[in-house]
Amino acid sequence: MFAAMTDDDTISDSTPSSTAPLQVESDTNLDTDPDASPQANPHPTADVVTTAPARWRRVGRRVLFWTAIVIAAVLVVIAVLAIWPTSTSGLGSDPDPTTSYDEAVARFEQATADEGDDVFEPCRSQLLDHGEATDEVVVLFHGLTNCPEQFQEFGTELYDQGANVLILRAPRHGLANSADDGIGGVSNVDGITASELVDYADTSIDIATGLGDEVKVLGLSMGGVLANWTAQERSDVDRVVAVAPAMSIPGMPSFLTTGFINLFHKIPAFDLPGESNLDHAYAGESTKGLVATFTIARAVEKASDEGPAAKDVVVVLNPNDNQVDPDVVTGFAESWGPAGVSVVLLPDAGLPHDVIDPDQPAGDPELVYPILIDLLENGR
Numbered sequence: 001m002f003a004a005m006t007d008d009d010t011i012s013d014s015t016p017s018s019t020a021p022l023q024v025e026s027d028t029n030l031d032t033d034p035d036a037s038p039q040a041n042p043h044p045t046a047d048v049v050t051t052a053p054a055r056w057r058r059v060g061r062r063v064l065f066w067t068a069i070v071i072a073a074v075l076v077v078i079a080v081l082a083i084w085p086t087s088t089s090g091l092g093s094d095p096d097p098t099t100s101y102d103e104a105v106a107r108f109e110q111a112t113a114d115e116g117d118d119v120f121e122p123c124r125s126q127l128l129d130h131g132e133a134t135d136e137v138v139v140l141f142h143g144l145t146n147c148p149e150q151f152q153e154f155g156t157e158l159y160d161q162g163a164n165v166l167i168l169r170a171p172r173h174g175l176a177n178s179a180d181d182g183i184g185g186v187s188n189v190d191g192i193t194a195s196e197l198v199d200y201a202d203t204s205i206d207i208a209t210g211l212g213d214e215v216k217v218l219g220l221s222m223g224g225v226l227a228n229w230t231a232q233e234r235s236d237v238d239r240v241v242a243v244a245p246a247m248s249i250p251g252m253p254s255f256l257t258t259g260f261i262n263l264f265h266k267i268p269a270f271d272l273p274g275e276s277n278l279d280h281a282y283a284g285e286s287t288k289g290l291v292a293t294f295t296i297a298r299a300v301e302k303a304s305d306e307g308p309a310a311k312d313v314v315v316v317l318n319p320n321d322n323q324v325d326p327d328v329v330t331g332f333a334e335s336w337g338p339a340g341v342s343v344v345l346l347p348d349a350g351l352p353h354d355v356i357d358p359d360q361p362a363g364d365p366e367l368v369y370p371i372l373i374d375l376l377e378n379g380r
Helices: 017-022 024-032 046-083 101-111 148-160 194-208 222-233 254-266 287-306 326-335 365-378
Strands: 126-128 134-141 164-167 212-220 239-243 312-317 342-345
Touching: 101 194, 126 148, 134 148, 134 194, 134 222, 148 164, 148 365, 164 194, 194 212, 194 222, 194 287, 212 222, 212 365, 222 239, 222 287, 222 312, 239 365, 254 287, 287 326, 312 326, 312 365, 326 342
Parallel strands: 134 164, 134 212, 212 239, 239 312, 312 342
Antiparallel strands: 126 164
């Protein structure tokens, strides 16, 4: 009612008594007389109007406070996990080399006995052999998310030149999709560990020693890291060619790779989306696959001051490769000291990271294969 009054509205003594409760005088006395008794608020909705925004502001401040606490706690946990070191112990070799061709073939059959219908047909392990031990045997290590099909054409060229060739499928790689008509998803790699990979490399060399007089190894990317590991650990290997070894996160400081290893070793795996131009390679990347690869690289780096066990080592870099840090790889090669480790640079020809797989759109096998075969045959 007060809100409806205007400046022309007045209250006089002649106002009928029935309107007395509207007198301004009685209201103002309540406000000014200190002895006046407390009265009920004549505007019962006033508190709601004035205090509701304040109440919501208090609620908002509490939500922001606890959100900040949760975020800070999560960041602290992430920081602790990232600096809590991941052990590289237990990643040495446990050799059990074969000593004859027949034993090597039997060991190959044993190693591949679990390759059932779940393995995509082109991705099965391959032994390209001449029915007897040869002067040379070459072990080929494929890359992360790829499979032995990656080296099929390259391995065939080596076989045609007289070598026995072994291409074992890495653990959890090359598995078929649910319809069994194509390659599966990268989540198949989510459970992989560094220990599984070094056991796989050890098994490959154990088989190879019975297949030829001279054992030679070539690996790409993850396979390049395993080639480095083989060079460090196996004295029964004559020559190693490590192509584009994926030793770190490219272009990033070393501590970020260390933090990546430490953090993602301890938390559940998740897959990094991506596309594949190949019908035999998983699309995308797995954090666990990267952690396993980088962990082996760190284990080899730590042991590198002892020098490689293999007789001859060549590290190959591609100047157009955006997935490998050349400074890290070159520094690692130099850490092997005066042991005869050579670093070879491929031609600057716009080559992809995967210089082996003939199905890579930007690949050039006619350029790359002769270079790598010569390095296997003659070293640097």
